[in-house]
Amino acid sequence: MNFCTDCGHTLVVRIPAGDTVSRFVCDECQTVHYQNPKLITGCITHWKGKILLCRRAIEPRVGSWTLPAGYMELGESLEQAALREVREETGAKIRLDSLYSVFDIEHIDHVYIIYRGVMLGPEIVVGSECSEVHLFEPAEIPWDNIYYPAIKELLLRYKDDLASNSFSLYAGTSEKGKIFRLEQGEP
Numbered sequence: 322m323n324f325c326t327d328c329g330h331t332l333v334v335r336i337p338a339g340d341t342v343s344r345f346v347c348d349e350c351q352t353v354h355y356q357n358p359k360l361i362t363g364c365i366t367h368w369k370g371k372i373l374l375c376r377r378a379i380e381p382r383v384g385s386w387t388l389p390a391g392y393m394e395l396g397e398s399l400e401q402a403a404l405r406e407v408r409e410e411t412g413a414k415i416r417l418d419s420l421y422s423v424f425d426i427e428h429i430d431h432v433y434i435i436y437r438g439v440m441l442g443p444e445i446v447v448g449s450e451c452s453e454v455h456l457f458e459p460a461e462i463p464w465d466n467i468y469y470p471a472i473k474e475l476l477l478r479y480k481d482d483l484a485s486n487s488f489s490l491y492a493g494t495s496e497k498g499k500i501f502r503l504e505q506g507e508p
Contacts (some may be wrong), residue, residue: 327342327352358430362392362402365479368440371456372483375410378452385468386396388435388475391450394486403436411454412446414440422475422491433495435475437488457481471495 325332325347332345337353345354365388366373389410393402400417407415421437426498445454457463457482468471475491480490 322354322356325350325352326354339433350459356430358425358432360393360399360402360432360434361390362393362399362406362434362436363388364403364407364415364417364436364438365421365475366407366413366440367413367440367483368413368443368456370483371458372479373407373411373413373440373445373454373456375448375451376453376455377450379450379495382468384452384466386463386466387469389454390433390435391428399434400436403434403438410448410451412448413454414441414444416441419488420490421479421488424471424491424493424495426471426495433471437479482491 322332322345323335324330328347328350330347330349332354333348334343335346336343337346340353345356346352347354373389374391376386377383389407390403391410393399394405397405403417404415407413415438417436417438419437420434422433422435425432443456445456447454462476462480464473467476474495478491
């Protein structure tokens with residue numbers, strides 16, 4: 322960020338009065354330009370026990386499998402964003418059941434909000450950001466090609482939760498791909 326979006330003057334990096342963090346500040350109009358984490362939302366979705374995954378056709382991680390998810394847009398709720406991402410990437414019509422996981426990836430400034438949902442029918446299509454979409458039996462998931470460690474961790478937990486029909490909320494930091502279950506008091 323080089324210029325103030327309010328007045329056009331050059332920005333400087335400094336700690337504003339009353340703050341503790343260096344920020345982009347306009348010395349002309351004194352506007353502080355905050356940089357905040359990006360919100361990514363999506364859904365772990367199933368149809369009769371099969372889990373819906375999409376194969377990425379865009380960077381990063383072209384060719385790897387993941388959940389349908391993406392950046393939240395301005396003017397939409399978290400739930401609307403999750404539904405839109407599933408529809409855009411897989412064409413699936415779904416019902417959101419509940420929040421399933423909230424976790425952050427600090428080194429890339431992302432916060433993931435993942436819901437749990439059920440497909441309303443088996444119809445899927447390949448969206449523009451995907452090379453393939455597929456409903457996998459849990460034992461058939463291409464575990465070695467789930468690139469994001471935190472997503473692999475969530476899928477492993479979801480597979481167990483789906484088998485027991487007992488779902489929990491997971492939250493934490495994705496350090497080394499580990500997401501911790503809240504109600505079990507894990508660190």
